[in-house]
Amino acid sequence: MSTLALLGGEPVRTKPWPVWPDVREDDLAAVREALSSGKWWQHEGEHVTAFEREFAAYHDSKYGVAVNSGTTALQMALEALKVGPGDEVIVPAYTFQGTAASVLLANAVPVFADVEADTMNIDPESVQGRITDRTRAIMPVHLAGLPAAMDRLLEIAEARGLLVIEDAAQAHGAVWRGRKVGALGDAGCFSFQASKNLPSGEGGLIVTDDEEVWARASGLRNCGRVEGRPFSEHHLLGYNFRLTEMQGALLRSRLVHLEAETDRRYRNGRWLTQQLLQVPGVTPLDAEPGEGDRRAYHLYPIRLEPEELGNLSRERFMAALSAEGIPCMAGYGRPLYRNPVFEDGSFCPQGCPLSCAFYHGDASYGETSCPVTEDLCERVVWLFHSLLLGSEHDTADIVRAVEKIVQAHQELLAA
Numbered sequence: 001m002s003t004l005a006l007l008g009g010e011p012v013r014t015k016p017w018p019v020w021p022d023v024r025e026d027d028l029a030a031v032r033e034a035l036s037s038g039k040w041w042q043h044e045g046e047h048v049t050a051f052e053r054e055f056a057a058y059h060d061s062k063y064g065v066a067v068n069s070g071t072t073a074l075q076m077a078l079e080a081l082k083v084g085p086g087d088e089v090i091v092p093a094y095t096f097q098g099t100a101a102s103v104l105l106a107n108a109v110p111v112f113a114d115v116e117a118d119t120m121n122i123d124p125e126s127v128q129g130r131i132t133d134r135t136r137a138i139m140p141v142h143l144a145g146l147p148a149a150m151d152r153l154l155e156i157a158e159a160r161g162l163l164v165i166e167d168a169a170q171a172h173g174a175v176w177r178g179r180k181v182g183a184l185g186d187a188g189c190f191s192f193q194a195s196k197n198l199p200s201g202e203g204g205l206i207v208t209d210d211e212e213v214w215a216r217a218s219g220l221r222n223c224g225r226v227e228g229r230p231f232s233e234h235h236l237l238g239y240n241f242r243l244t245e246m247q248g249a250l251l252r253s254r255l256v257h258l259e260a261e262t263d264r265r266y267r268n269g270r271w272l273t274q275q276l277l278q279v280p281g282v283t284p285l286d287a288e289p290g291e292g293d294r295r296a297y298h299l300y301p302i303r304l305e306p307e308e309l310g311n312l313s314r315e316r317f318m319a320a321l322s323a324e325g326i327p328c329m330a331g332y333g334r335p336l337y338r339n340p341v342f343e344d345g346s347f348c349p350q351g352c353p354l355s356c357a358f359y360h361g362d363a364s365y366g367e368t369s370c371p372v373t374e375d376l377c378e379r380v381v382w383l384f385h386s387l388l389l390g391s392e393h394d395t396a397d398i399v400r401a402v403e404k405i406v407q408a409h410q411e412l413l414a415a
């Protein structure tokens with residue numbers, strides 16, 4: 001057995017990994033063209049509007065509304081669907097802050113549901129248990145690019161008359177039963193923040209088939225202007241949440257490569273899962289794809305099984321993996337409801353929207369308990385998607401490093 005790199009041995013890998021975001025000549029040319037046109041905002045230029053059309057078409061959706069972030073996309077989708085004061089929206093407890101923050105920003109109340117231990121996605125049974133007569137919407141997150149259990153969630157939503165707003169911030173290009181995620185519910189929201197599989201530094205977009213939702217969302221993000229009325233008229237209480245033309249141009253240039261990149265990550269990700277399933281002490285959090293499914297692998301999550309590793313800590317495992325040349329990070333460190341902002345419930349000085357006169361529930365987050373999420377927060381390790389953009393040889397380095405650590409875990413514990 002070779003010595004672990006953390007204990008002075010040779011690392012499995014010294015070669016660098018693909019860089020993300022990478023910068024290509026066509027990206028530079030696209031941004032240069034947008035810059036030199038002098039038309040820097042959507043009202044004058046063509047790129048943001050063209051990207052809205054192209055990204056919607058990629059999803060077989062009728063409409064796209066580009067905004068300045070994924071959080072904004074979620075907030076705009078909620079507001080366009082008229083979710084607001086007094087309404088509850090069920091969100092997973094294992095997700096990024098923006099999922100639940102968007103609900104509060106729309107003056108509605110997020111209610112946290114637990115997730116499935118094997119996928120980290122919202123658990124439909126937990127959703128069922130959280131529904132009240134105040135519930136207006138379910139917001140599934142396709143976490144780490146893995147489509148949520150949409151058949152059950154859509155069924156529940158239909159039976160209970162609820163909206164479905166997909167948080168697809170981590171799932172560009174993911175396909176569920178032959179349909180792109182984001183286009184499965186009433187509205188789907190994406191993020192183009194720099195780490196995402198389709199990045200433009202910052203940015204977001206809503207896809208929808210509903211003309212009214214499109215009209216409201218595009219007016220809300222554009223200072224309340226509405227299509228077909230004079231530019232100087234403001235009909236809605238709007239925001240300026242627009243994307244710039246330089247971002248629009250960059251996104252159009254990068255969208256051309258999304259399919260090929262998603263396929264490459266998918267091939268490497270599936271192969272990695274098949275290999276890691278044979279290694280004791282670690283569980284790849286992946287799902288056997290059904291007919292017409294394709295995960296987008298924004299992250300590759302691995303759950304540690306400490307009882308098979310002599311209670312090796314996640315921190316020690318990650319230090320050993322990094323030392324072998326495999327960069328990694330801890331998954332979310334606490335359920336979203338355990339963040340001070342939710343525990344304090346101090347969203348605004350008056351306590352709205354929780355103590356709003358329209359709200360008749362009790363969403364005090366101190367009482368919330370999602371045991372599966374709490375457990376996952378202790379023992380999930382993430383690999384970044386760029387590690388799946390190499391060759392099968394590169395992916396094999398991940399397997400060799402994990403196997404090496406698992407085999408030598410006693411030495412790590414003793415050191």
Ligand SMILES: Cc1ncc(COP(=O)(O)O)c(C=O)c1O
Binds near residue numbers: 069098141191
């Ligand atoms: C699941 C999820 N939802 C929402 C967001 C918010 O996107 P943004 O950072 O663009 O506001 C993110 C971004 O990391 C995310 O991962």
